[in-house]
Amino acid sequence: MQRLFAAICTCCMLFCAIPLRTGAKTVSDFVDLETGAWYEQAAAWSVESGVIQGMDKTHFAPNDPVTREMFAAMLYRFAQNVGTATDETDVKLPFTDIIEGEYYISALQWAYATGIIAGVAPDQFGVGQIVTREQVCAMAVRYCEGLIGGSLPTQGAQAYLDQRYVSSYAQNSVLAARLAGLMTGESEEMFHPQGVMTRAQTAQLLYFLSQNDPQEPVHSYIEQTEYVPATGGICREAVKQCKVCGTVFSRVEQENGRMPVLELTGDFSEIDKDVEITIQANYDAADLTFSSVATVEYQGSSSLNYEKKNYNIRFYEDETLENKNKIDLGWGRENKYTLKANYIDYSQSRNIVSAKLWGDIVRSRPMQPQPLIEKINGGAIDGFPVLLYFNGEYQGVYTFNIPKDKWSLETDEYPVMAMMSTNDWSDACNFRAPAVEGEGNWEVEENEMGEDSVVFASINALIDFVRNNAGQSFESGIGTYLDVESYIDYMIFAMVGTMRDNVAKNCMFVTYDGVKWYTTMYDMDSTWGLYWDGSRYYNTGMLVPQVNGGRITVDEVNNLLWARMFESFAPEIRARYMELRQSVLSEEHILQRFSDFMSMIPQDVMDAEKLLYPNEPNMDTNNLETISTQLSAHLRTLDFAMERFPQA
Incomplete structure (x- = not known):
């Protein structure tokens, strides 16, 4: 990577000395570029450098998809600006779907001659086709490898969970791009190789390539702390988001001193399986406090024989039980949950x-x-630990679970x-x-x-x-x-x-x-x-x-x-x-x-x-x-x- 950055930096120092083109657009000319957006700096750079032009005089269209020929043209303009493009106008292209004289012809000639692009078929470039994330990744990595005269490293790169859906030609490119920080997944775990590449994402990628000081960190972070959903306020998460690329990194801190408490008050003498009783529920956690009328009944089959029972609980607005009181415990607003005793599993975890x-x-x-x-969890349940009380008497640690219900599916x-x-x-x-x-x-x-x-x-x-x-x-x-x-x-x-x-x-x-x-x-x-x-x-x-x-x-x-x-x-x-x-x-x-x-x-x-x-x-x-x-x-x-x- 040092050779790559050295090559890019040399070119970028030349680029930084290039004045804006006469009449060049600035980011303020476009009404659809959101102030403070994660792509703001990249969009401004791409517009003012002429690497990415507007869709019209007032619209940048940051969320619009990029076609294959568009990306080739954008990469070519970038290479021209930093001095890495070569004149390949004599190259004969084998593609029958291109139109001579179009804006992208010189870009395709350069990219084809340097091995950056290939067609979707021997005689078809794929003009008009939306470029996929894996295609962009492969082309960007080939460009970088052309600068250093060798392959980017992949050793140590963690494969995405959907890595097996990456086409064979792009496998190493996706790993190399992740390791280099050149291009990240749409989330920390998923790359989404067939996903659409937007104009804002393309601007960010090319902006990354334009960084002229490799000693400076690529990322610039903002941090905030929030409770992790569906943990009963037990876990807090320090969220760290990059202002440059929009990538989110997080660190979970366990806070064991503040267990959520659910207190149920009422007459439990008639409760049974399929026999609901109406009670008052009071819930107190670090991230949520509420009171509600509720009904409870025993839940399970063989577990009914254990001294520590499971319960289904439903929340209502009042004792008429006509209107559901939907509570958001981290999975969306619902009124039905399960209190699981986990009697056979002392660890409470399985x-x-x-x-x-x-x-x-x-x-x-x-x-x-x-x-x-x-x-939630591929249709399986989810839950978090809670301390359960009946009429002030402690019943033990339970897990507050999603029930067997279609809303999680x-x-x-x-x-x-x-x-x-x-x-x-x-x-x-x-x-x-x-x-x-x-x-x-x-x-x-x-x-x-x-x-x-x-x-x-x-x-x-x-x-x-x-x-x-x-x-x-x-x-x-x-x-x-x-x-x-x-x-x-x-x-x-x-x-x-x-x-x-x-x-x-x-x-x-x-x-x-x-x-x-x-x-x-x-x-x-x-x-x-x-x-x-x-x-x-x-x-x-x-x-x-x-x-x-x-x-x-x-x-x-x-x-x-x-x-x-x-x-x-x-x-x-x-x-x-x-x-x-x-x-x-x-x-x-x-x-x-x-x-x-x-x-x-x-x-x-x-x-x-x-x-x-x-x-x-x-x-x-x-x-x-x-x-x-x-x-x-x-x-x-x-x-x-x-x-x-x-x-x-």
Whole structure:
């Protein structure tokens, strides 16, 4: 990079001495350039240097997309101004879609001759096509590499979560640009290679190249502190944003001294599952305080036998219960939530951490419907620790959770048509028998399709296909009824997290069109080595597949859909597993997620839990150290097994 900056700086010192062109535009000539915007300095520089011209006399159009020929012309003007462009007007271009005499011809001749551009086809440049982020990145890096006469370094560059969707020709360019600070992702985790490049973003990139003092920091930061949403005010985040490029960096600080408190006041003698009682709720946290009428009822099935119960809670404006009181706890304004006791998991962490990891997985495959990527944890729940009181009597530490509800899975553009869950280990839940309405093994959670029978007919179309198709017919047709990518991720996550209780039971399916179903995760407390009732830990071989003569089985799994997937998509499962193990399912990332959550709960709160519920299982061993030991041993076993899967 030093050679690159030296070359650019030499050119830029010459450029700085170049006076503005007679009659040159200034940023004040344009009515659509926002004062104080992240691109303000870059836009001013690009206008006054003539590198980027206005769309007309008064409009810069910062958010308009850039076409391929536009970017070539902008880069050419920049190179001309700093003295790095060469005269290539004798070069014959092979593209049949260009028009001789147009403004971009000289730019294309120069860029083609120097290897900066290539066509979208041997005889097509792609005139008029919107240039993508990965195309711009590749062209900018080639320009820089031409200056230094060698490749930009990529070693040490962290791959984006969507790196696998970057075209092969741009893979190294994206990594090199990230390492150099030349071009960043649209977020810290996602590059969005097929995203549109705007005129403001292009101005920023070229402005970066124009910096004439490499000793000065590229970034200029402003900082502010705010509470992290959906943490109950426990976590504060110092947000650091670059005034030059708009990139946001953040640092989360754990504040354990201020746990949120939820006090419920009323008569609890009649409460039961499906029997709601009306009470008064008072919530006090560092970032939010409110009082509301509410209803509560028991939540769960097997957990009803435990001394520490789960609750569903709904907030209302008054005791008539006619109008919902929608409270924003960090996920948007809603009135229904769940108070999770986590009785079998003394660490309180597995359910929420697993949901966050599922969200990490879903965000790494951006071809999913936008609600699954943009909303909460890929459709899984989320929550934060809270201290719960009934009539002034302490009930213990709970997690204040999103319920099993469609609002965490949909947007106005992508409404949920139906949600279904599996409730047991029956043949129906193992895809070996039809789902029968009223039997309780499959349950309709949300329905915008009409009668529940319509939803059952849709899920049975999937079940029937699984039962009646194998081999090539399964491989070619399953995509009509099931999103294969999401189910591969579901299987991998279940195996990594030893989610024995989620193989047939506790599966969540959602459809946006009434035909194709996507999977998401739910009820993940008996995971990461913990037995279903918390009484002991699984051995390291739990949910580890066996490969015998090309046949793949898992001892604990009777799910026919798993068997069909192993038969038809083993290479894809292996490849995706290896990819996730290098990113969001690395041992380091998993343990960091656990550590971050556990640090939200002070030790004295955990000690009080032991006094309040002395029969809670494994309180002395259910901690980060045990999770780490179990995880390390399990992953070694699972990695070895996955290496034996066939490759594509």
